[in-house]
Amino acid sequence: MSTCKACCENQGSEKKRLRIAIQKSGRLTDETLKLFKSSGIKISANRDHLLAHAENLPIDILRVRDDDIPGLVMDHVVDWGIVGQNVLEETTMQRELDGMPTGFNEVLKLNFGDCRLSVAVPTEHEWTGLKDLEGAKIATTYPHLLKRVLKQEGVNFKSVLLTGSVEVAPRAGLADAICDLVCTGATLQSNGLKEVQTIYTSKAVLIGRDQELYPEKKAIADLLIERFKGVMSAEESRYIMMNAPKAKLEAIRAILPGAENPSIIPLEGSDDHVALHVVSREKLFWETLEQLKSLGATSILVVPIEKMLG
Ligand code: PRT
Ligand code: ZN
Numbered sequence: 001m002s003t004c005k006a007c008c009e010n011q012g013s014e015k016k017r018l019r020i021a022i023q024k025s026g027r028l029t030d031e032t033l034k035l036f037k038s039s040g041i042k043i044s045a046n047r048d049h050l051l052a053h054a055e056n057l058p059i060d061i062l063r064v065r066d067d068d069i070p071g072l073v074m075d076h077v078v079d080w081g082i083v084g085q086n087v088l089e090e091t092t093m094q095r096e097l098d099g100m101p102t103g104f105n106e107v108l109k110l111n112f113g114d115c116r117l118s119v120a121v122p123t124e125h126e127w128t129g130l131k132d133l134e135g136a137k138i139a140t141t142y143p144h145l146l147k148r149v150l151k152q153e154g155v156n157f158k159s160v161l162l163t164g165s166v167e168v169a170p171r172a173g174l175a176d177a178i179c180d181l182v183c184t185g186a187t188l189q190s191n192g193l194k195e196v197q198t199i200y201t202s203k204a205v206l207i208g209r210d211q212e213l214y215p216e217k218k219a220i221a222d223l224l225i226e227r228f229k230g231v232m233s234a235e236e237s238r239y240i241m242m243n244a245p246k247a248k249l250e251a252i253r254a255i256l257p258g259a260e261n262p263s264i265i266p267l268e269g270s271d272d273h274v275a276l277h278v279v280s281r282e283k284l285f286w287e288t289l290e291q292l293k294s295l296g297a298t299s300i301l302v303v304p305i306e307k308m309l310g
Contacts, residue, residue, distance in 0.1 A: 013215040017058040020222055021072045021081040024063035028204055031112035032082050036306075037049040039227035058220055067091065074101045076209050079217060080192035084113050086142060086181065086202040093144035103210030108225060110230050113185070113204030119144055120193040121177045127196045133157050133177060140198075141188040149199040149277050167191040173202050226309070235278075237281045242292060242300040243267060255291050258282035279305070 022032045036043060042055040052061045062078055069081040070091040092102045112250050119138070121127060130153045141148050143159040150157055160175045167187050169175040179199065182188060190193055208230070213221055240259070253259065262278035276297075284302055292300055 002020075010261055012191045013060075015166040016216045017053075017060050018080065018213075018217050018224070019062060019078040021062040021064055021069045021078040023066040023069070023082070026066060028066060028082060028084065028113050031110075031204070035112075035231060037079050038231040041224075054180045058216070059224075065206075070104065070207070071095065071100075073104050073207050076211065076217060078209070079213060079221070080107065080206060080208050082110065082206050084115070084202050084205055085205055086115070086117055086145065088205065089200075090142045090144050090205065093148070095298055098141060100282050105210055107208045107221075108228055110204040110206060110228075111235065113202070114152075114221070115143060115181045115202055115229075116198045116244060117179060117200040117202065118195045118200060119146075119154065119177055119179050119197045120188050120195045123192050123194045127194075130155055136176040137174070138174035138177045141166060141181075143198050150256070160217045162235060167193060219276050222251055230307060233281060234305045236283060236288045237279055237305045237308060238284050239277070239303045239305055240284070240301070241275065241277050242281055242297040243273050244292075244298075246272050246294040248295045248297075249274070249276070251295055252292060252297060254275065255288060255295075256280055257284065257288065 003090070012206050017179075023029050024044055027203040033043075035257075041057055041059060041084065042058075043059075043061050044050045044055070050063055053059075054061065062072070062239075064072065066083055069083040070088050074092075074095065088104075095102045095235075100274040107165075108310065119130070119133070121132075124131075128152065131154050134157075135148065135156060137158045137160055138146065139160040139162050141161070141163050146157075146159060158282045159171065162169060166178050166180040168191060169178055178193065184193055185195055208221070212218070237258075240256065249264070253262065256278060258281035259278045260281070262276050265277065267273050268277055287303070289300055
């Protein structure tokens with residue numbers, strides 16, 4: 001019986017190599033590549049290629065526009081995708097209307113891509129609430145998310161679909177208001193707009209297809225999920241060291257956020273002081289360090305953690 005080599009190799013790779021779609025070039029790209037690098041995935045630096053193979057793991061990376069990522073997962077073209085929740089929800093609603101598949105699993109929420117979808121109006125507008133939008137023309141890239149909220153409020157409006165430069169629409173006379181993504185608010189301000197109502201908050205998520213993975217792929221997927229979790233918790237964690245008066249140990253432990261069982265180490269030549277080492281899993285603010293100092297702690301060191309497992 002004759003066999004087709006290319007075809008058989010393709011089928012093999014479909015079962016064994018985890019295929020992940022990521023944004024080719026945009027606001028999620030650098031953080032995604034950083035997460036991969038910190039998780040030990042080595043991929044070719046050439047961003048122009050649609051498909052890149054990891055050098056050290058059975059993973060293929062597909063570089064595409066973020067808007068295509070939910071569909072690639074829902075159509076089972078890739079196993080995983082990294083995308084903003086805003087794009088994921090908007091695309092899901094559009095695909096529902098188009099009668100296309102919308103199944104996916106949320107694998108992991110990621111710690112980047114944070115933004116909010118907000119309504120903004122010209123600065124001079126005296127805003128009283130969403131009802132002000134009755135009969136308004138609103139420019140947006142997210143008509144379904146907007147409609148979902150305004151429908152609940154009983155507000156009728158007309159959406160003007162724009163996929164870029166949404167913030168210039170009111171000045172250009174195309175719309176009365178906009179509904180766009182905001183991070184710092186600087187873009188709105190420089191276009192004479194004010195943010196009046198957040199309708200959705202978003203961050204990047206890792207999604208997967210709504211099907212069991214082949215066992216080889218599942219093994220690599222499970223390994224990656226643990227590594228991604230490890231990288232994210234290490235990013236937020238700090239190793240804290242200090243010398244502390246024994247009498248204040250309880251008070252010191254009480255103010256350390258997310259600190260797990262500390263190591264208490266005797267200090268040579270001192271009966272009333274010890275060294276305290278602890279991993280804190282939350283952000284540490286200057287105020288906490290100042291409180292530690294006022295409790296008598298000295299030589300306080302806060303050190304970033306590169307990797308964390310378990
Ligand atoms: O080419 P492609 O289609 O892949 O990219 P894109 O241009 O559609 O998306 P991109 O790269 O701009 O954003 C990708 C994702 O990043 C978004 O879907 C969000 O999930 C997330 N994200 C986080 C943001 C922002 N922050 C953000 N600030 N996406 C867009 N913005 C834009 C916003 O549209 C506005 O123009 O930044 C401007 C506002 O920023 P501030 O800081 O001035 O408020
Ligand atoms: Zn896009």
